[in-house]
Amino acid sequence: xxxxxxxxxxxxxxxxxxxxxxxxxxxxxxxxxxxxxxxxxxxxxxxxxxxxxxxxxxxxxxxxxxxxxxxxxxxxxxxxxxxxxxxxxxxxxxxxxxxxxxxxxxxxxxxxxxxxxxxxxxxxxxxxxxxxxxxxxxxxxxxxxxxxxxxxxxxxxxxxxxxxxxxxxxxxxxxxxxxxxxxxxxxxxxxxxxxxxxxxxxxxxxxxxxxxxxxxxxxxx
Numbered sequence: 368x369x370x371x372x373x374x375x376x377x378x379x380x381x382x383x384x385x386x387x388x389x390x391x392x393x394x395x396x397x398x399x400x401x402x403x404x405x406x407x408x409x410x411x412x413x414x415x416x417x418x419x420x421x422x423x424x425x426x427x428x429x430x431x432x433x434x435x436x437x438x439x440x441x442x443x444x445x446x447x448x449x450x451x452x453x454x455x456x457x458x459x460x461x462x463x464x465x466x467x468x469x470x471x472x473x474x475x476x477x478x479x480x481x482x483x484x485x486x487x488x489x490x491x492x493x494x495x496x497x498x499x500x501x502x503x504x505x506x507x508x509x510x511x512x513x514x515x516x517x518x519x520x521x522x523x524x525x526x527x528x529x530x531x532x533x534x535x536x537x538x539x540x541x542x543x544x545x546x547x548x549x550x551x552x553x554x555x556x557x558x559x560x561x562x563x564x565x566x567x568x569x570x571x572x573x574x575x576x577x578x579x580x581x582x583x584x585x586x587x588x
Contacts (some may be wrong), residue, residue: 368466368467368468368501368502369383369403369407370503370514370517370519371501371513372466372501373407375501378406378407380459381408382405382407382408382410382452383400383404383407383408383409383410384409384410384411384412384445384448384449384452384506385397385400385409385410385411385412386411386412386413386440386441386444386445387411387412387413387497388440388534389417389418390417390419390555391417391418391419391534391535391536391555392408392534392535393522393523393524393535394444395522395523395534396522396532399468399522399523401404403519408489409573409588410442410448410452411448412444412445412447412448413444414439414440414441414443415439415522416439416442417440418440418534419437419558419559419562421436421440422566423562426519426565426566426568427568427569428538428563428568428569428570429538429557430538431538431539431572434538436534436538441519445465446465446488446489449463449465449489450489450494453494455496461493461494461495462494462495463494463495463496463497463572464473464497464498464499465486465496465497465498465499465500466498466499466500466501466504467498467500468500469500469503470500470503470504470505470506470507470510471503471504472506472507473506473531474505474545479580480500480503482499482500482503482504483497483498483499483500484497484498485497485498486498488552524551524561526550527547528547529544529547529548529551530543530544531544535548535551535552535555536548536552536555536556536559536570538570538571542571542575542580545571545577545580545581546580546581546582549577549581549582549583553583556577556583557583559577560576560577560578560581560583563576563577563578564576564578
């Protein structure tokens with residue numbers, strides 16, 4: 368997405384916002400972002416609490432229909448920082464186009480999303496806010512081809528077999544990705560398993576315990 372935006376938008380009109388996810392984020396993510404955005408300003412949008420703390424407090428994992436992880440860890444902190452940025456930069460006149468790299472090919476819900484949509488929630492208090500999905504129609508093959516043509520590299524987890532790069536262990540992840548993630552981050556897997564067993568609720572919407580999915584024995588040391 369950033370490769371496409373740089374080809375369309377003047378550099379002084381671009382800003383990157385990343386919501387750090389703490390220990391559940393893949394190691395090296397922030398370094399990867401900094402290596403691929405060049406001189407574009409980077410804003411970090413921190414959530415009030417980390418995901419595992421929030422899950423322990425709620426005694427429940429998020430679900431595909433109730434994605435408190437997306438709203439609490441990503442969407443709301445990012446929107447907060449963009450509002451602050453607009454207020455601090457009156458030259459933009461309160462106008463913003465918020466871009467995300469979601470693609471139609473990734474699932475039915477994303478396929479149904481409009482590529483351009485006015486954000487009614489944030490279009491207030493003198494702001495005009497559009498949400499835009501610049502690569503909504505791109506195939507996975509095109510994504511990796513564009514990265515290679517630009518002389519860049521994908522995030523390292525793809526080379527290690529992951530099919531998506533979100534939280535290391537995601538409620539939307541396939542069983543295969545959860546197993547790969549457990550091999551790559553066994554200590555974090557053990558922490559997730561212990562939390563599942565503490566609160567009596569599973570990360571996977573299939574309700575299959577993570578311990579069973581990833582094949583970890585009772586000894587988590």
